[in-house]
Amino acid sequence: xxxxxxxxxxxxxxxxxxxxxNVTHPVRGFIALICSxxxxxxxxxxxILAALFAAGFVIAFAVAVVKHRRQLLQVLxxxxxxxxxIPLSVLALMTLLWNVNYHADSFTQKSxxxxxxxxxxxxxEVTALFASRLVEDSxxxxxxxxxYFAEDFEAMFDLSKTVFRGxxxxxxxxxxxxxxxxxxxxxxxxxxxxTTGVAFPFTGEANINIHQPLAWVPATIAHEIAHQRKVASExxxxxxxxxxxxxxxxxxxxxxxxxxAYNYLASALAAEDYARFLEIAKTLxxxxxxxxxxxxxxxxxxxxxxxxxSDSLYDGYLKNQGxxxxxxxxxxxxxxxxxxxxxxx
Numbered sequence: 001x002x003x004x005x006x007x008x009x010x011x012x013x014x015x016x017x018x019x020x021x022n023v024t025h026p027v028r029g030f031i032a033l034i035c036s037x038x039x040x041x042x043x044x045x046x047x048i049l050a051a052l053f054a055a056g057f058v059i060a061f062a063v064a065v066v067k068h069r070r071q072l073l074q075v076l077x078x079x080x081x082x083x084x085x086i087p088l089s090v091l092a093l094m095t096l097l098w099n100v101n102y103h104a105d106s107f108t109q110k111s112x113x114x115x116x117x118x119x120x121x122x123x124x125e126v127t128a129l130f131a132s133r134l135v136e137d138s139x140x141x142x143x144x145x146x147x148y149f150a151e152d153f154e155a156m157f158d159l160s161k162t163v164f165r166g167x168x169x170x171x172x173x174x175x176x177x178x179x180x181x182x183x184x185x186x187x188x189x190x191x192x193x194x195t196t197g198v199a200f201p202f203t204g205e206a207n208i209n210i211h212q213p214l215a216w217v218p219a220t221i222a223h224e225i226a227h228q229r230k231v232a233s234e235x236x237x238x239x240x241x242x243x244x245x246x247x248x249x250x251x252x253x254x255x256x257x258x259x260x261a262y263n264y265l266a267s268a269l270a271a272e273d274y275a276r277f278l279e280i281a282k283t284l285x286x287x288x289x290x291x292x293x294x295x296x297x298x299x300x301x302x303x304x305x306x307x308x309x310s311d312s313l314y315d316g317y318l319k320n321q322g323x324x325x326x327x328x329x330x331x332x333x334x335x336x337x338x339x340x341x342x343x344x345x
Contacts, residue, residue, distance in 0.1 A: 006095050010103045019096075020104040025230055028097050029177045032204025032228070039157075041182040041207045043200035057083070098201035101232035107240060108336070110173050115335040120272045122342045123334070124280075127265040129341060130258050131280045137255040138287045147290040149215035151252035157181055159250055160206070160221045164229065166247025167240065174240070176229045179206075181221045187211035191302050196220045199227030213298050215291040218256035219245055238264070238333040239340070259291060261337060268334045 010016060035042040061079045068075050108115065144150040160181040168175050182205045184190055190198070190209040197220045198207045206224035208217060222241035231237045238260065245257025270277040284292075 006099070010100075013103070013105065016100050016103040017105055019100045020230060024097055024100050025176070028201060028204040028228075030204075031202070032179055033177055035203045035205055036179045039180065039182065041184050041200075041203075041205060043182070043198070043203045043205050043207055044184055044186065046202065094201055097204075098232075101230055104230070104232075106233055107171075107231045107236040111171055113336060113339050115332075115339050118335070118338045118342070120269070120276070122338050123265065123269050123272060124276050126338050126341045127262065127269045127277075128280050130262040130265055131283055133258045134255070134262055134288045135283060135285060137251060137258060138285045140251050141255050141287065143287055147287050148213070148294055149252075149255070149287075149291050151214070151218075151255075153210075153214065153217075156218050156221065156252060157183065157208075159218075159248070159253065160225065163218075163222060163248045163250070163253060164225055164244050166249060167244040170243075170247070174226075174229045174231075176225075179228075181206040181208050181224060183208055183210045191298075194299060194302050197224040199224045204228065213291065213294045215256055215259055216295060218250070218253040219260040222248075222253065222257065235332040235336065239336040242333075242337070243340070259288070259295075261333075263292065263295070264334050265337060 057079075061075075064075045064079065065072065142150045142152075157180055161178045164174060164176070164178075184198075184207050187209045188211045190196070191211050196209050196212055196216065199205070200207055206221065206228055208220055208224065210217065212220070219241050222244045223237050226237040226240040226244070229240075231240050242257045242261045245253040245260075248254060248257075266277060266281065269280070
């Protein structure tokens with residue numbers, strides 16, 4: 001029923017906005033508040049329990065088939081009915097707690113930042129801007145003996161409660177509950193599917209992969225909080241994360257956000273004009289290059305069949321929710337950065 005109503009009304013922006021503002025966001029926020037009593041991810045434990053339940057379900061089914069062979073059809077009907085009801089119920093909750101966000105007003109529509117056609121000159125200008133910020137930030141960032149980013153780990157998570165206050169002043173519709181982001185204990189499993197974090201809809205938590213290179217953790221925290229604040233699109237969540245980091249008042253967050261922005265901008269510029277990309281890249285200090293290289297090498301090791309299947313499934317999910325670019329929409333953050341930082345074209 002819920003799925004039928006969703007498909008009937010998902011094209012009605014007014015209905016989707018009402019659900020997002022008055023049902024989805026408040027309910028998910030309240031659940032997140034309850035889950036905030038622990039610093040570790042409740043979502044992670046729910047997934048572990050779900051896996052154990054699935055294993056127990058299969059065992060119970062096998063036992064029932066053997067024990068009640070004379071009522072085999074009845075056993076099959078009972079277990080198959082339950083097997084269908086559970087995922088359908090989860091899907092209904094997923095729709096109410098998250099999927100409606102894809103069909104409500106987007107961050108771009110609320111903010112008035114309009115993505116437009118832009119040329120390589122503007123791309124070069126904005127890439128150079130973020131490179132200069134990295135040069136400036138790198139001098140105040142704590143580094144380890146290998147030259148890598150080494151800011152205080154716990155401080156990053158402590159600041160996650162208030163990191164959006166700066167961007168909220170510019171975009172009040174991003175206000176939400178100030179909750180601490182969650183560390184994922186089995187973070188390496190997230191890396192195996194090339195996932196930096198998850199805003200889990202059933203608990204409302206911002207779950208962070210802490211196995212990834214440390215320099216990228218603050219930007220990941222900001223990205224997942226953006227999802228908590230009703231920003232559904234991945235490209236918009238990346239942009240919001242970058243701007244939230246810039247306005248956070250924290251050197252660690254600002255540096256991480258600038259790394260994220262530069263990574264996307266530099267990749268786009270290299271594809272358009274490699275000579276101008278090299279011109280900018282040569283200005284970066286060794287510490288920044290070390291963090292960029294570590295990020296590349298870290299994720300390179302997880303390329304393979306598992307990550308390909310994961311990427312394909314998530315790409316299909318995004319497209320099914322009306323995100324036409326699928327996972328490629330991550331790269332479209334470049335267009336938002338250009339629109340925001342060169343407003344007059």
